[in-house]
Amino acid sequence: MAAGGAGGGAQVKSAVRTVELLEYFAARPGMHSLAEVQKAVGYPKSSLYMLLRTLVDLGWVETDATGTRYGIGVRALLVGTSYIDGDEVVAAARPALDRLSEDTAETVLLARLDGTSVVCLATRASQHHLRPVTRVGRRLPVHSTALGKALLSTYPDEQVRRMLPGTLSAPTEHTITDREELIEELHRIREQGYAVDREENTLGLCCFGVAIPYRTPARDAVSCSIPVARLTPARERTVRDVLFDARDRLLLATRRL
Structure with missing residues (x-):
């Protein structure tokens, strides 16, 4: 039928x-x-x-x-493993993810936009004892993660409004649940070039993310996650800079895809 x-x-x-x-x-x-x-x-x-x-x-x-x-x-x-194994972006991104992991010693993720979620395609574990654990294949809300917000910022406002559900879930008390407030956040992300979620998806964890603009709008992004107990203003600036470097490396690695 x-x-x-x-x-x-x-x-x-x-x-x-x-x-x-x-x-x-x-x-x-x-x-x-x-x-x-x-x-x-x-x-x-x-x-x-x-x-x-x-x-x-x-x-x-x-x-x-x-x-x-x-x-x-x-x-x-x-089947899920074959998707990862056969994905050209994942393969091309490995050296840049390894370098980002070495530069930060923190948890690094590569994720892809899928509807109102981002799906983890690759991860590098933090070298610290206190660290978040995220497995390949995990789905995360697009509106409460640095990865998701970095990707949403590459879309026009009206398209973002159409993409988002009418009600935004609140994984934590810090999550932005008002759509127009989130749109304003995306404006700031476009200006500064990176996204931050400050305990918006997981309490005690701050994440920084950048979209990989090998296509427009972007569909993939990379992030670095740091427990707030280890985060200082100087550390935040360092992570931002190495994320920009990772974005440029990833863009170069994926330019023919």
């Missing part, structure tokens, strides 16, 4: 349901009962069960020892 897609094309219902199921499990780690899944996705219970059993047989979904609870399978990991 097919249904009309948002772009006017036909969508195969079983394919859409398969993708929605995988996205459901990807967003909710752990194992879930058939009733939990059915309540969330709303599919008829009989067809949902058959679809889940098919995905289990193919390795995309796993079950627990009782065979009654379901979670994401190892095949999803293999």
Whole structure:
């Protein structure tokens, strides 16, 4: 069966349901009962069960020892890894990320815009004992992160308004949740060339980010995250400067992509 897609094309219902199921499990780690899944996705219970059993047989979904609870399978990991392994930007960015990691000794991320989120494509761990941990594949809100704000700043204001949801979530008490206030923040980011989130996404953590302008608007950005306990005005200036250097290196490395 097919249904009309948002772009006017036909969508195969079983394919859409398969993708929605995988996205459901990807967003909710752990194992879930058939009733939990059915309540969330709303599919008829009989067809949902058959679809889940098919995905289990193919390795995309796993079950627990009782065979009654379901979670994401190892095949999803293999496909996700192949995306990273085959991405030209990730490959080209490795030397610049290594250099940024050496220059700062802090946690470094490369991320890509995906709707109202940024998705981590590569990371370099901090050399300090006190450090944030962010895994490849993690999704972060676009409006509360330095990475996201740096990317949003490369879009016109009206397009940003269309991209953002009507209500902005508040991961912390410092998050900007007013859309017009965020637009004003993006104006400042355009002027200074980099974005900062001061405990807006994670308490105790300050992040600095720059967009990589190998295309316009940008889709990728790099950031450096520092616990506020280690942050001083002098340290902030140093991080800003090495981020600008990393941006230039990344732009050079990706200029033919």
